[in-house]
Amino acid sequence: MKRNGINGHALAGPVPLRIRFGKALFRYRWFYLMMVPGLLYYLIYHYVPMAGLMIAFKDYNLSKGIWGSEWVGFKHFETIFGSPDFYKLIRNTLVISVYRIVFNMLPDVLLALMLNEVRKMWFKRIIQTVTYGPYFLSWVIVYGLAVAFLAQDTGIVNYYIRELGGAPVNFLADNGTFRSILISTDIWKNTGFGAIIYLASLATINQELYEAAVVDGAGRWRQLWHITLPGIRDVFILLLILRIGSILDAGFEQVYIFLNARVYEVGDIIDTWVFRRGLEQLEFSVAIATNLFKSVIGFILVIGANKLAKKFGGSGIW
Structure with missing residues (x-):
């Protein structure tokens, strides 16, 4: 706590980031909730499939799958x-x-x-x-x-x-x-x-x-x-x-x-x-x-x- 040099009253320090984030999250909770379906769509259909990019560096075989196929680099x-x-x-x-x-x-x-x-x-x-x-x-x-x-x-x-x-x-x-x-x-x-x-x-x-x-x-x-x-x-x-x-x-x-x-x-x-x-x-x-x-x-x-x-x-x- 800091003391004001004029009147001696205590001044509060900076609010921690996690508290500010929590308050903002609670205040706009319904907006974030409406974002969830769109975020899930991009996560499931656009970001998760990016793991398949490994196929570009492997000699992909359907029977062996992505992880079992041989690594061939470039x-x-x-x-x-x-x-x-x-x-x-x-x-x-x-x-x-x-x-x-x-x-x-x-x-x-x-x-x-x-x-x-x-x-x-x-x-x-x-x-x-x-x-x-x-x-x-x-x-x-x-x-x-x-x-x-x-x-x-x-x-x-x-x-x-x-x-x-x-x-x-x-x-x-x-x-x-x-x-x-x-x-x-x-x-x-x-x-x-x-x-x-x-x-x-x-x-x-x-x-x-x-x-x-x-x-x-x-x-x-x-x-x-x-x-x-x-x-x-x-x-x-x-x-x-x-x-x-x-x-x-x-x-x-x-x-x-x-x-x-x-x-x-x-x-x-x-x-x-x-x-x-x-x-x-x-x-x-x-x-x-x-x-x-x-x-x-x-x-x-x-x-x-x-x-x-x-x-x-x-x-x-x-």
Whole structure:
């Protein structure tokens, strides 16, 4: 206990950390209780399975299990990096992912900005419904629609090409058009969902800023440039960082469904190769090693992108 030099009263010392923690835990006990299901989900389905990463360093055998399989160190990583297809897979994955980032994020922003300017609510709801609807379709259905339009023999597009005297084009099996089809169908399917995220961000912008801009004589374009775009900048940067972190994914489900042997040169990505080696050929160790490599690269990219975002004035993820 300390004595005050003026009046002689005793002053209490600092409260121990465990007491402060206990009080905070009791005060917010219901909030922590609501967090338990989510924490258990991530613990059980995301963190506990990480013990299986040991398979990447073992010659995994189903009958022996993870612990009984022989330890081989970095053998499977040497197999991956020594594969003649490895650099082709990296190239295709990066190209398709960069195309997705460049061409998929801008339509989301543009659609959100246009919808934000619509004053007729009934018309705005119709447009949102029409653009958001494809998001709920599976890639199998989207591929079926692509076949209906682009098939060489029965597709609608090739029907009109033949009617105009041209030769039909096998769009889905052509190296020159395959990536364009991937990106186009992805834009059609996901733009409406992406626009909703930006619309939510636009709704948080203080309307008094627009009123002050009008008083100062700013038109719609100046309001857009000085108020609207800065208002959604942080969300755009956040989504960009997340996309950069998953740049080695390239959309497995879509690519796997659209992929065929004729377009392996431009369409085969890391995940489709892992699927064939891991599940079809039962080389589980190679598949796990590849995914571990992807995770490490993704982690590095997220850290780097977050630091760059903060350096240039963005908020980043943390």
